[in-house]
Amino acid sequence: MEISSHQSHLLEQLNEQRKQDLFCDCNILVEGKVFKAHRNVLFASSGYFKMLLSQSSKETSQPTIATFEVFSPETFMVILDFVYSGILSLTGQNVIEVMSAASYLQMTDILNVCKTFIKSSLDINEKEKDHYLSLSAKSASTEPTPARPALYRSRRKAKSNPRRSYSIPDEKPNGNENSWSSYSSYLSSQVILQRAETQLSKRGRKQSSTRKRRKHLGLSQSRELGGCKSDRAERAGASDPTHISQGSGEEAEFDAENEVDQDDFGYHPGAEAAAKRWSVAQLEQELSRTPEFMELKAEELYTSMPTILGVMSSWNEGDLPRMRFKCPFCTHTVKRRADLKRHLRCHTGERPYPCEACGKRFTRLEHLRNHFQTIHQAGKLICRKCKRQVTELTGCVVQQGTRRYRLCHKCLAEANFDSIPEDFNPAERSPASSTGNKRPKWDLEEEQKSEEETGEEEPYGLVVRHNSDDIPDEVKEKVKPNLR
């Protein structure tokens, strides 16, 4: 005999215990805010917690502390409330971040609901704001089977909108349906995804600048797979040192047409060893700062990409359909596969082209070349002050702040810089000077030139900013020639 109310009653009791801080044996620290919960509940609800708790299940006497910096307390509150009640309070404002956090925490049900929430917005008048949805406790069972349609009911406040049940379309990770083939479907999805996409692209820009700031701070990019601070930071106008890789989790999840097994991107096998410690998120951040990790993840991404990335599109009636390649992480499409591969670097964070002088890494060789020429070569042979042409003999490079330029000796004397000239010795500063054939030709040219320059310019002193403070030791050690 089965008493149907038992499950919900049990969950209610657990929730009451949580609220009264009874038997809570796990503290979750989210950006300084502490949430108390029960280990077994978290274990049963989240793949992420399952992994962490299974690693530390031996020590049960002390309350466990988990730290997250990849989503906001508000977001975690939504998720925790769902865990203990089966009710997911989704709004148009928080769906992105909840989805991102759910991806990070490996909570498949929430992910599916978020997807459906976005999809369903296609059919819902956009004027309607604040879509409240709740996931039924039944569908919130601990059985994470994506193939099973999860049910959630509308919890909209408008009384005229009675609660409705939606069923999430079956996910077919290995299905034969080629969702990429329907460009009209793709286009229609853009309508609903546009708003969120705007947020993402904005954040992408933010992140881009954040990366720059990090680089200025001497930090290489961190990659928080499947998790992010997302748009909250943007809304708050805060500069958040979080990297794009939520693209792999969040943006990927966003693309409802995508058939890639999203969990492949949300799960971090490389971090398994790190899971033994509780601040795994931090540890992953540290781990993910290495270029090798980027490349590993990029490789993982490339190999796990769906075979079919092209979408057939007919731009104009009567035109022959043209194959375009769609990014699995965003709505961007390109004509050529090579362009897609290049584009994917902005999602994977892969930077195969390190500057051999300062260790800074770039996504493209041309960017590296430009960087080298402008930063390390100061190619413009014009005195910045008097604008007269100078030569290697009549002028020298000075550095002021982040700017590098040339001054003729006269202007240099007038300027009376405090900068202490430092000899630029490419041989010392280029850890890969003996890398042989793999070196790009511009580098060889540079070497020849610099040999001349060092001989000629040394008397004047080439003021080269020392980036040693900017580059973490591990990066400096791992600066390698171009990896391809």
Next chain:
DNA sequence: CTGGGGAGGGGGCCC
């Protein structure tokens, strides 16, 4: 506070 310029990043497309 604001505008200009430098630096970096990304897309399109040609070779």
Next chain:
DNA sequence: CGGGCCCCCTCCCCA
């Protein structure tokens, strides 16, 4: 298909 060029955009620094 990779390399390279051009263009545009954004961010940051500085005057």
